[in-house]
Amino acid sequence: MKKCAAESLGTFWLVLGGCGSAVFAAQAGGDSNPLGLGYLGVSLAFGVAVATAAFAFGPVSGGHFNPAVSFGLWIAGRFPGRHLPAYVVAQVVGGLLAGALMWVIVTANPDFLSFGGAGTFATNGFGNFSPGGYPMEVAFLAEAVLTAVFLCVILAVTRPRATAGAAPLAIGAALALIHMISIPLTNTSVNPARSTAVAAFVGESAAYMPMHQLWLFWLAPCVGALAGALVYRYVNSERAEAA
Incomplete structure (x- = not known):
C-alpha cells in the first residue's frame, strides 16, 4: 500500500508539474508572452517534475509514475509482474x-x-x-520510439553499478529532451497515465482531443517500452558476455 501511495503521489506531482505548467504558465501574459514559460519551459x-518526484518517492516505490515504465521494467526483469496491476491503477x-x-482551477476562468x-x-x-x-502513423512512431529510448535510459541509470543518486537527474533530463x-508532434505523452489524466476531463469534443484518440497514447508507449526493454536486455547481455 505504501508503494502504491508513493506511485500515486509521484504521478500526481508529475502531471500537476508538467501539465499544470503547460496549462497555466506556457502562455501567461498573452501574445507578447512576457511571463510565459513557452515551449522550452514546459x-x-x-x-524537473519527474526528477523531484523520483527523489521524493523513488526510494519507496522505485519511482515509475508511468504505466509504460512499469510494464517495461517488468519485461526487463526489474519489476515483479504481480505488482503491475496495482501500480498502474495507482498511477492512473x-x-x-x-x-x-x-x-x-482552470474552469474558474470563464474565458478558458x-x-x-x-x-x-x-x-x-x-x-x-x-x-x-x-x-x-507519425504520432504512433514518435511515441513508441521515444518511450523505448526513455526506458533504455531508465534501465541504464538504475542498474546496480550506476552512479548512486544520479538516476533522477538523468531521467528528468531525458524526459525534458523528449x-x-x-511537443509539436503529439504534445508529448510517453506516459498513458499523463494522457488519461487530462483527456478524462475534456471528453469527446471538437475543441479538444477526443477520447477515441486516447488508445494510441496507451498502446504506443507500451509498445515502445516493450521494445526498449528487449533492446536493453540484448545489449546488456552482449556487454556481459564481452566482459
Whole structure:
C-alpha cells in the first residue's frame, strides 16, 4: 500500500508539474508572452517534475509514475509482474487527481472554455489534434520510439553499478529532451497515465482531443517500452558476455 501511495503521489506531482505548467504558465501574459514559460519551459517543467518526484518517492516505490515504465521494467526483469496491476491503477488515480485539480482551477476562468484546439488543457492527439497536424502513423512512431529510448535510459541509470543518486537527474533530463522533440508532434505523452489524466476531463469534443484518440497514447508507449526493454536486455547481455 505504501508503494502504491508513493506511485500515486509521484504521478500526481508529475502531471500537476508538467501539465499544470503547460496549462497555466506556457502562455501567461498573452501574445507578447512576457511571463510565459513557452515551449522550452514546459519541456523543462516535465523534466524537473519527474526528477523531484523520483527523489521524493523513488526510494519507496522505485519511482515509475508511468504505466509504460512499469510494464517495461517488468519485461526487463526489474519489476515483479504481480505488482503491475496495482501500480498502474495507482498511477492512473494519481494522474486523475491532478487532472481534476487542474480542471477545477482552470474552469474558474470563464474565458478558458471559449478556447480550444490541439494541445488545449495539455491533451495529446494526432491529426487535427496534433499541435503540428501530424497524422496517426507519425504520432504512433514518435511515441513508441521515444518511450523505448526513455526506458533504455531508465534501465541504464538504475542498474546496480550506476552512479548512486544520479538516476533522477538523468531521467528528468531525458524526459525534458523528449518533450523538446515531440511537443509539436503529439504534445508529448510517453506516459498513458499523463494522457488519461487530462483527456478524462475534456471528453469527446471538437475543441479538444477526443477520447477515441486516447488508445494510441496507451498502446504506443507500451509498445515502445516493450521494445526498449528487449533492446536493453540484448545489449546488456552482449556487454556481459564481452566482459
